[in-house]
Amino acid sequence: MAEGFPERYSRQLPIIGKEGQDKLRKATITIIGVGGLGGIVSYYLVSAGIKHLKIVDGDRVEESNLNRQILYSTDDIGKVKVEVAAEKLKRINPDVVIEPYHTLLSEDNVEEIIDKSTLVIDALDKWSSRFILNKACVEKKIPLIHGGVEGLLGQLIVIIPGKTPCLKCVLPKKPPEKRGLPILGPTPGIIGSMQALEAIKFITGIGKIQAGIVILFNGYNNEIRKIPIRRNSKCPICGGINKHS
Numbered sequence: 001m002a003e004g005f006p007e008r009y010s011r012q013l014p015i016i017g018k019e020g021q022d023k024l025r026k027a028t029i030t031i032i033g034v035g036g037l038g039g040i041v042s043y044y045l046v047s048a049g050i051k052h053l054k055i056v057d058g059d060r061v062e063e064s065n066l067n068r069q070i071l072y073s074t075d076d077i078g079k080v081k082v083e084v085a086a087e088k089l090k091r092i093n094p095d096v097v098i099e100p101y102h103t104l105l106s107e108d109n110v111e112e113i114i115d116k117s118t119l120v121i122d123a124l125d126k127w128s129s130r131f132i133l134n135k136a137c138v139e140k141k142i143p144l145i146h147g148g149v150e151g152l153l154g155q156l157i158v159i160i161p162g163k164t165p166c167l168k169c170v171l172p173k174k175p176p177e178k179r180g181l182p183i184l185g186p187t188p189g190i191i192g193s194m195q196a197l198e199a200i201k202f203i204t205g206i207g208k209i210q211a212g213i214v215i216l217f218n219g220y221n222n223e224i225r226k227i228p229i230r231r232n233s234k235c236p237i238c239g240g241i242n243k244h245s
């Protein structure tokens with residue numbers, strides 16, 4: 001067991017080393033949306049021992065959330081999501097500072113919310129909010145890990161501003177908003193786990209970050225496709241950002 005580290009990290013220290021654990025211990029991560037995806041991502045990042053987690057969500061727990069949103073129980077119905085989530089995450093790892101924001105992400109609050117983040121997780125279900133987040137992360141040069149799910153399908157994109165395509169490069173036109181999408185619980189479980197894994201890899205420096213590609217997961221046949229994506233030099237969001245700046 002590595003000296004100076006709690007026993008709770010003993011099974012990951014052989015993989016990420018003391019250095020990696022130290023990097024996690026200094027990281028601030030902001031998760032926008034603590035539903036199906038955000039619940040999974042926050043659970044693993046807090047368990048892994050990051051320093052500071054900001055969670056942002058304007059919703060309250062509804063019964064229809066419970067087939068996939070693992071931080072919430074039946075007796076949480078009606079309660080403010082970020083408050084329930086903060087309490088549960090704190091019980092998982094009391095060493096992590098959890099900062100809940102009970103608000104909807106908007107152009108007015110996004111900069112303040114993501115400020116000083118090591119990286120940001122897009123666990124949203126609304127495209128308009130995702131594009132607000134993408135723009136702010138590109139402007140502040142904060143890496144963004146996008147995840148999205150529907151039914152048994154999911155996608156993941158790691159965005160490193162100035163180096164890889166941003167969300168607007170990949171989706172020049174905003175896809176139509178769909179509310180109350182059909183979803184099976186394991187789908188956000190898988191994509192959320194992938195987002196958490198990419199976040200831990202990015203911070204600790206292990207493995208290969210899946211940047212510059214879209215990962216498409218199809219739960220009907222367990223197929224995972226990796227599709228290369230390119231920066232659009234005319235992208236209104238990231239087109240002006242130099243690769244090396």
Ligand SMILES: [Zn+2]
Pocket residue numbers: 165166167168169170232235236237238239
């Ligand atoms: Zn772009």
